[in-house]
Amino acid sequence: MSVIGEDHLRGVMFKDINADEDDAQPTEIESLCMNCYENGKTRLLLTKIPFFREIIISSFTCPHCHWTNTEIQSAGRIQEQGVCYTLHIKSKEDMNREVVKTDSATTRIPELDFEIPAFTQKGSLSTIEGLLDRAVAGLEQDQPTRRATDPEVADKIDQFIQRLQKLKDVAEEFTLIINDPSGNSFIENPFAPQKDQALTVSYYKRTPEQNIGPLWGTVEEEKAGNDVDTMRNEVLVFSTNCPECNVPASTNMKLVQIPHFKEVIIMATNCDSCGHRTNEVKSGGATEELGTRITLHITDPSDMSRDLLKSETCSVLIPELEFELGMAALGGKFTTLEGLLKDIKELIVMKNPFVCGDSAVSDTSEKLELFGKKIDKIMSGEMDAHIVLDDLAGNSYLQNVYAPDPDPEMKIEKYTRTFEQNEDLGLNDMKTEGYGEAET
Known part of the structure; x- marks a missing residue:
């Protein structure tokens, strides 16, 4: 089967949930009833819920004993965290x-x-x-069985x-x-x-x-060591599968030095079959001793062009909108301030499962549309706002356009993490000293 044929077949199989469409009909198959061992019918619907990716909804009914069973299964990939x-x-x-x-x-x-x-x-x-x-x-x-065999347990x-x-x-x-x-x-x-x-x-x-195995049937990937000098000078390419259509694709990886900051690893995947693109940023250094909180007062549309690195451990806050985006919600990103705001708008407004279909509520839809309009006003400079990048690991960055001089509109704070925050990063149980010492 050609790549185009596979992509078309996947599009036919998985339909978006939409109350206005009638073409997403379930598939009926004859299957064995596990209650009376007669033949019943299972109805399968392969669909896509925004924000949750693809799922399989199944419903079984037996005309003989009238036993029913419904369930959903994820048809997408396991998340990174x-x-x-x-x-x-x-x-x-x-x-x-x-x-x-x-x-x-x-x-x-x-x-x-x-x-x-x-x-x-x-x-x-x-x-x-x-x-x-x-x-x-x-x-x-x-x-009923417990009441007959063990009334005391049944009462409890x-x-x-x-x-x-x-x-x-x-x-x-x-x-x-x-x-x-x-x-x-x-x-x-x-x-x-x-x-x-x-x-x-x-x-x-x-x-x-x-x-490993018992949960996912997968084995944790082995991490191959690469020479740092080699990585600085070339783009490494390795094979992977597209997270959307599962067709073999290639991921490019490059080690980049950000001026006045540190090294980061940028990874990008582009699928030639379905056109899906992803990019991800990983910190090239260790977790910092202190957390970092960067606050920028957006005063001009030119601020939208500032380079921005958001690590997986970074939360984003916009106080004027009473909005907070938890860490790992958008993953690691190396983009501009405008790009981050567009990604936030797409995640909250366009990909929210409760804005469309049967789950839509008018009040919620109106609130999210208003939120999207306020994001647009911030990007165009019509609305005064602050943006806060709060990174527990201290690996996020926002460009200082006045560097090496201080930026009058940007405030950078270092803070000591709490025990709970170190627990979120997995640092409390991490041993980093004494591995090279001989046992006495």
Whole structure:
């Protein structure tokens, strides 16, 4: 099959979720019912949700025993980092938040000492209330047998189910934690693009155990050592697969020295098949001893042309818009200030799954459209604003156009990281001294 044929086939198979389109029809296949072992029907819909990439929605029904089962599976790649969502639930409105939970995610409610381990449930696209309903249904499933064989255990489970039912009515505040090493789970922020005070999102590097076989069927890539002088003078090319169409492609990598800063590694992938392009920036140096906070007062449209390096550990804040973008949300980027603002607008307004289709809410759409217009005004110089780059690792950079003299509109602060911030970077358990010493 030609490359063009593969690209066309992928476009036909995966359709965007859109309430106004009728051509995204599910595929029906005959399959075995695991309840009565008669033949039933499975309906498959291959679709794309903005921000979550491609997914496979499946629904099984058996006409003989009337057993049903629905689930979702990610058809995209595993993200570079795991993600952990911590939501403090205070009201009934929080129960309506939409949730994407993959089968690799662990769900916990600390107040009840309750945990649903990874791979014990299939992936689902639901709400917070739907997650609790599913947990209750799972606990009730074997209760008739328990009441006959072990009444004491059955009574304790009944009491626990009642506590879960009370949480559905938000009789008391509680915390929901979804930890997904694959990075493909998600909890809705109904206040987007503003920061959600009740929701905390943190990203982390997977452990070697999480990267190997039992979880993903993949082996952590071996890191080949390259001579630094060679990397400075040439562009290294290595083979990879396109993250969109999975066709073989090439990634270019170059070590670049940023004036008045440090060395960075720029990686770019361009797919000749589907036209998809990605670029990523990695710091070429070590984590700094202090974090860095860069604040720029945008006073002129010429500020948009300032070079900017945003590392994976850098958060972006725009105080005038009450907006905060967590670290790793856009990955590492070497661009201009205008390019960063355009990427933020695209991520929040254009790729937000709750702006289009069945998930769209008029109030949310209006707020996001207004946010996009304010971003445009900042870029055109019509709106006074500040932009803050807060990098825990100290590896981000914003061009000083007055260098080597100080920039009157830019403030650079160094600060000592807290224990929690070092924990996010994985520094608390890292040993960097004494490896070359002989054992005594």
